[in-house]
Amino acid sequence: MVDILHRIGAETPTPETSYDALTTVDGLARWWTEKTTGDAGLGGTVEFRFPDGGFVVEVVEAVPQQRVVWRVVDGPEEWVGTTIEWDLRQDGDFTIVLFAHRGWREPVEFMHHCSTKWATFLVSLKALVEGGDAAPSPRDVKIDNWN
């Protein structure tokens, strides 16, 4: 089992904006993919659509201002059964977001791709929280021949 790990810090006085960006459909649509539907609160199911496919997650943990965990229930077979964890904390002027996409069975080339792509979306999340220009799909940063 191998994990994708990332860290961003968004300059903002509390974790509230970051938490809202992770637990509302409108927030998610503004940094990850414009085609987000469902219920992003605890116990809800969220569908994320991209030009070439998408993912469905269940929200299995949601601790306000602190932590969100999703379990992937549909999407590419490498993703199904994995978990995506978001840990938030305030450190001075920054909300620190620790990200982990855990439970990949093998470090396949698609995992390399997703690791880089997650980083670009986390930079998009940072931009959103800071009031700058986020880049959700289909306006996302292209990294390779897959997207």
Added chain:
Amino acid sequence: MVDILHRIGAETPTPETSYDALTTVDGLARWWTEKTTGDAGLGGTVEFRFPDGGFVVEVVEAVPQQRVVWRVVDGPEEWVGTTIEWDLRQDGDFTIVLFAHRGWREPVEFMHHCSTKWATFLVSLKALVEGGDAAPSPRDVKIDNWN
């Protein structure tokens, strides 16, 4: 032991430009850090300096157009003894770069940071190879309160 994995694809007809960007001091200075010195060829030692520190690597493998491996010999203690691998191949109009920073002893928060930061530098490398605007330090993309 845990690894950082990434993948980019640069639109360019052969791996030559990417390989040069990894095995020459001038190339490295144009996408990673402007303060790059040393000898980036096989058997050489390269120093990468940033405002808050830096790294020294030995080039332990260099197979033209295909593969480069560095061993980290100085820098943050978490980095010393790790290896950084670059595998290149041509896939149609793209040079695919598979990146792995292997041998982290623990998935510490600094590893999360470095994973995200590597992604932004790999996007910088892609931009350089494609003739666009790369972002080497100190003009690098800031991701959090550490850099």
